[in-house]
Amino acid sequence: MEQKLGKNQQFFIVTLRVLIGWHLLYEGVAKLYNPSWTAKGYLLSAEGPFGAIFTYMAKSDFLLQLIDVVNVWGLMLAGLALILGLFDKYAAILGALLTFSYYLAHPPLVGTESVPGEGNVIFVNKNLIEAVALGLLSVFPSGHIIGLNRFIVWRRKKMVLDN
Amino acid sequence: MNKMSDQDKKGISRRDILKGLATAPVLGAFWWSASAKGDHDTEIKKGILNELDIKAMNPPTTGSMKGDVIKLGIIGAGGRGIHLMRTAGYATPQWLDDMKENARKNPNDTRLKSFLEQEDLNVRFTAVCDVFDVHMERAYGAAETDDNKPIRYVDYQDLLADPNVDAVIIATPDHTHAPIALDAVRAGKHVYVEKCMTHKIGETLELEEAVNNSSVVFQVGHQHRQTLSFLTAQDAINKNVLGHVSLVQTNTNRNDDAGAWQYNLHPEANEKTIDWKRFLGPAPDLPFSREQFSRWRKWWVFGTGLSGDLLTHDFDRINCVLKMGLPSSVMASGGIYSHRDGREVPDVLQVSMEFPEFSTGSSREKGLEKGMTFLYSATLGNGFNRGTLLMGHDATMELGESLSIYADYNSTRYKDLLEKGVIDTSTPMYGYNPQSEGVDGVTSATAKYFAEKGLLYTYRDGKRVDSAFLHIREWLSCIRHGGTPSCSIKEGMEEAISSHMATLSYKTGKQVLWDDKARKVVIPGMEGADLDAIITDSKLLPEAPIV
Numbered sequence: 003m004e005q006k007l008g009k010n011q012q013f014f015i016v017t018l019r020v021l022i023g024w025h026l027l028y029e030g031v032a033k034l035y036n037p038s039w040t041a042k043g044y045l046l047s048a049e050g051p052f053g054a055i056f057t058y059m060a061k062s063d064f065l066l067q068l069i070d071v072v073n074v075w076g077l078m079l080a081g082l083a084l085i086l087g088l089f090d091k092y093a094a095i096l097g098a099l100l101t102f103s104y105y106l107a108h109p110p111l112v113g114t115e116s117v118p119g120e121g122n123v124i125f126v127n128k129n130l131i132e133a134v135a136l137g138l139l140s141v142f143p144s145g146h147i148i149g150l151n152r153f154i155v156w157r158r159k160k161m162v163l164d165n
Numbered sequence: 166m167n168k169m170s171d172q173d174k175k176g177i178s179r180r181d182i183l184k185g186l187a188t189a190p191v192l193g194a195f196w197w198s199a200s201a202k203g204d205h206d207t208e209i210k211k212g213i214l215n216e217l218d219i220k221a222m223n224p225p226t227t228g229s230m231k232g233d234v235i236k237l238g239i240i241g242a243g244g245r246g247i248h249l250m251r252t253a254g255y256a257t258p259q260w261l262d263d264m265k266e267n268a269r270k271n272p273n274d275t276r277l278k279s280f281l282e283q284e285d286l287n288v289r290f291t292a293v294c295d296v297f298d299v300h301m302e303r304a305y306g307a308a309e310t311d312d313n314k315p316i317r318y319v320d321y322q323d324l325l326a327d328p329n330v331d332a333v334i335i336a337t338p339d340h341t342h343a344p345i346a347l348d349a350v351r352a353g354k355h356v357y358v359e360k361c362m363t364h365k366i367g368e369t370l371e372l373e374e375a376v377n378n379s380s381v382v383f384q385v386g387h388q389h390r391q392t393l394s395f396l397t398a399q400d401a402i403n404k405n406v407l408g409h410v411s412l413v414q415t416n417t418n419r420n421d422d423a424g425a426w427q428y429n430l431h432p433e434a435n436e437k438t439i440d441w442k443r444f445l446g447p448a449p450d451l452p453f454s455r456e457q458f459s460r461w462r463k464w465w466v467f468g469t470g471l472s473g474d475l476l477t478h479d480f481d482r483i484n485c486v487l488k489m490g491l492p493s494s495v496m497a498s499g500g501i502y503s504h505r506d507g508r509e510v511p512d513v514l515q516v517s518m519e520f521p522e523f524s525t526g527s528s529r530e531k532g533l534e535k536g537m538t539f540l541y542s543a544t545l546g547n548g549f550n551r552g553t554l555l556m557g558h559d560a561t562m563e564l565g566e567s568l569s570i571y572a573d574y575n576s577t578r579y580k581d582l583l584e585k586g587v588i589d590t591s592t593p594m595y596g597y598n599p600q601s602e603g604v605d606g607v608t609s610a611t612a613k614y615f616a617e618k619g620l621l622y623t624y625r626d627g628k629r630v631d632s633a634f635l636h637i638r639e640w641l642s643c644i645r646h647g648g649t650p651s652c653s654i655k656e657g658m659e660e661a662i663s664s665h666m667a668t669l670s671y672k673t674g675k676q677v678l679w680d681d682k683a684r685k686v687v688i689p690g691m692e693g694a695d696l697d698a699i700i701t702d703s704k705l706l707p708e709a710p711i712v
Contacts (some may be wrong), residue, residue: 016188156181
């Protein structure tokens with residue numbers, strides 16, 4: 003069952019959830035409204051131990067189209083759900099998978115090239131931190147406290163009661 | 166199961182509703198922020214693009230390749246000749262095997278795939294001509310099909326007399342371009358001739374007259390005219406995006422032996438396999454030299470040096486964009502500083518061409534701006550990539566396979582946009598890159614040099630296309646449907662004369678003038694001198710023995 007959280011814990015967990023949700027939603031929306039956006043460049047320039055897998059994906063038209071769609075809609079859905087606190091546990095898992103895959107495609111290793119605008123990073127970058135923060139949100143879901151999940155929880159309880 | 170509270174039993178409370186919907190207003194804020202940013206970005210982008218109004222250009226579509234087969238003869242089947250044959254659809258069996266092997270080893274190598282997918286130009290090579298047996302057989306192997314057994318000719322005159330040849334591709338050493346092209350035009354054959362179109366001045370004017378008085382379709386092999394970024398650059402110039410261009414800077418930087426024409430000597434090249442007399446053609450009667458046969462670009466009697474070989478590329482690229490025509494004067498200097506291997510032609514060369522009457526347009530008061538210098542700077546001893554720059558009062562264009570335009574800090578036209586901070590001088594206000602993904606299969610340093618300059622490949626619908634293919638296709642289309650190719654005799658004449666002027670200035674140390682009224686090259690103080698003799702003169706004696 004859902005954890006009990008203290009007031010301060012609630013505040014920061016929910017704030018983190020909404021802020022990350024905002025970020026993911028805008029990443030998705032910006033891609034949706036940029037008709038020339040594609041993950042191709044990011045994938046083709048992938049580096050590190052999994053670089054070849056990402057490069058392979060970019061070269062298949064079918065996979066690339068799928069990846070583009072999954073990215074845009076995955077980011078928007080996860081972002082929206084996190085902001086609203088609806089199925090936020092699953093949204094956090096989806097977001098964590100997406101951001102972790104961005105990390106794996108361009109991990110800031112000793113010998114890899116840094117992605118423009120990333121700042122100074124080694125091994126740990128913002129993608130990794132966001133992925134882990136989303137992991138945290140998935141094990142501390144808060145939609146049932148502040149969020150639409152509260153209604154679902156209420157309905158479930160009511161149904162149990164009615165039966 | 167949790168114990169239900171009284172509240173739960175009653176139904177949803179106001180507290181539930183508040184807490185359940187607490188974060189929903191964030192969406193409103195998000196909506197507002199995202200739309201505000203979207204509108205702002207669109208406005209800026211639209212503002213700049215409307216101001217510049219440059220159209221990413223597609224070349225005029227050339228006609229269909231259907232109909233009668235065009236029967237081609239290849240004259241000169243060395244490296245370039247074989248490449249052009251392949252471009253026209255006929256690869257040597259050796260090349261096909263090599264590419265199969267390469268594609269097997271490296272799945273990213275798509276050269277074979279591109280070749281096989283290339284459009285059929287509906288041509289066949291009915292005749293092949295070369296003075297070197299090995300090259301002749303190689304060309305024959307590429308041209309031969311089940312229903313086409315080409316005829317081998319050692320003498321190009323015999324090939325030109327063959328009624329079964331409609332058109333010829335000439336890819337011989339520079340010193341024979343004009344004589345062969347002239348004879349071909351007189352024989353009524355359409356001509357595709359490699360650059361530099363000619364070797365000397367007299368024959369250039371003679372060829373110009375002959376082509377103008379004939380009905381043959383004439384194309385000089387400056388294939389970069391098909392490059393998309395150059396066509397887009399033309400539109401930017403037409404719209405006066407750069408303002409008055411006062412200086413154009415072009416460069417060649419190469420740092421490898423092949424790039425300096427120090428090719429490997431062919432192991433089978435000898436007096437028995439080479440018809441040396443026919444190789445010499447109009448050149449003086451020199452003794453047989455394996456090295457001069459393979460590395461003819463190093464000697465003035467055969468080659469045109471940096472000016473004819475590489476300056477012509479840059480001159481024609483800019484002439485394609487600006488259409489500035491012939492310079493009124495040329496100064497050049499340089500030397501042999503990196504490859505003291507017995508060559509006569511310089512490996513470092515700077516050429517400055519003046520166009521005092523030319524202007525790309527102006528954004529300032531009338532009469533203030535007129536005239537332009539075209540600067541060419543080359544070294545075969547350093548490979549640093551210096552961009553091609555067109556420098557205008559309002560903006561600078563960096564031109565290669567992609568195209569970037571930077572506003573100038575003191576521009577008249579973009580003053581408002583600069584002050585408002587809509588554009589700044591360090592990031593391109595216009596960028597055009599027809600290449601949507603990484604260049605594949607470009608291997609040698611020399612090939613990269615050409616690719617970076619937009620000379621090798623161009624992109625159509627995001628797909629890489631060999632620009633030589635499009636250039637040959639344009640020539641064939643004009644043969645089939647009429648019209649004048651983009652690099653015909655006028656452009657070829659301008660390319661050749663300007664490069665010979667550069668060579669003359671390098672060799673005499675004097676300023677060389679073009680007298681447009683008399684249509685002749687003049688060197689003040691040297692009136693009456695035989696300029697063609699100066700061009701081919703090998704005054705600089707080789708310091709290393711010729712192999």
